[in-house]
Amino acid sequence: GQNIDQPTEMTATEGAIVQINCTYQTSGFNGLFWYQQHAGEAPTFLSYNVLDGLEEKGRFSSFLSRSKGYSYLLLKELQMKDSASYLCAVRNYGQNFVFGPGTRLSVLP
Amino acid sequence: ETGVTQTPRHLVMGMTNKKSLKCEQHLGHNAMYWYKQSAKKPLELMFVYSLEERVENNSVPSRFSPECPNSSHLFLHLHTLQPEDSALYLCASSQEGQFFDTEAFFGQGTRLTVV
Numbered sequence: 001g002q003n004i005d006q007p008t009e010m011t012a013t014e015g016a017i018v019q020i021n022c023t024y025q026t027s028g029f030n031g032l033f034w035y036q037q038h039a040g041e042a043p044t045f046l047s048y049n050v051l052d053g054l055e056e057k058g059r060f061s062s063f064l065s066r067s068k069g070y071s072y073l074l075l076k077e078l079q080m081k082d083s084a085s086y087l088c089a090v091r092n093y094g095q096n097f098v099f100g101p102g103t104r105l106s107v108l109p
Numbered sequence: 110e111t112g113v114t115q116t117p118r119h120l121v122m123g124m125t126n127k128k129s130l131k132c133e134q135h136l137g138h139n140a141m142y143w144y145k146q147s148a149k150k151p152l153e154l155m156f157v158y159s160l161e162e163r164v165e166n167n168s169v170p171s172r173f174s175p176e177c178p179n180s181s182h183l184f185l186h187l188h189t190l191q192p193e194d195s196a197l198y199l200c201a202s203s204q205e206g207q208f209f210d211t212e213a214f215f216g217q218g219t220r221l222t223v224v
Contacts, residue, residue, distance in 0.1 A: 004151070024152065030210070031210070033212055034211070035215075039126050041218075042113075042199065042215040042216060042217045042218055042221075043199075044215070045212045045213075045214070048212055052208075087152065089152075089213075091210070096142075096154055096157055096165060097142070097154070097201070097203075097213050098154070099144075099151045099152035099154075101149075101150070101151040101153055102151065
């Protein structure tokens with residue numbers, strides 16, 4: 001089967017750092033993706049990991065451990081506009097993107 | 110236009126109606142997807158087309174019928190839907206290759222309400 005888990009909701013303060021975790025069990029692994037989705041809008045691509053380790057892109061970083069089936073998205077210097085849902089997705093051997101339930105992040109002033 | 114475009118953005122239809130959702134991608138990608146996003150549920154993959162051939166059909170009811178006339182266009186034909194089919198329908202595209210794959214690029218979605 002295929003299963004991707006993320007926390008349902010998280011709350012953090014403006015300027016802080018937040019880590020959103022994702023664990024997965026899928027039929028094959030061909031990369032892990034993080035997307036941001038504001039309410040009523042399309043998901044937009046944030047980051048991609050296919051090898052173990054940390055990928056950094058400005059205020060956003062993503063980490064992958066394939067042996068543990070684990071990834072996290074790290075958001076630094078949080079801004080109010082970062083309030084959104086964050087979706088973890090795995091591309092399996094069928095080249096399909098399997099999405100987790102998403103984590104709704106609320107950034108408070 | 111650039112990216113992935115979906116029309117209409119909003120659709121209200123009765124259970125006996127027939128309607129179609131349209132998706133167009135201007136990225137030169139060779140794979141296109143339909144996803145359903147319901148409240149409090151993960152994105153559900155419905156159909157995948159790779160090189161204009163359907164490669165995935167995730168046990169979707171026959172009242173949903175996809176069509177991919179070419180690599181840039183994807184349709185979802187709707188017929189005798191149920192109220193529980195009300196959701197955001199998202200189209201996405203990606204490039205798949207032997208040595209290089211891209212992430213999925215999403216359209217803005219069609220918010221469908223079945224009454």
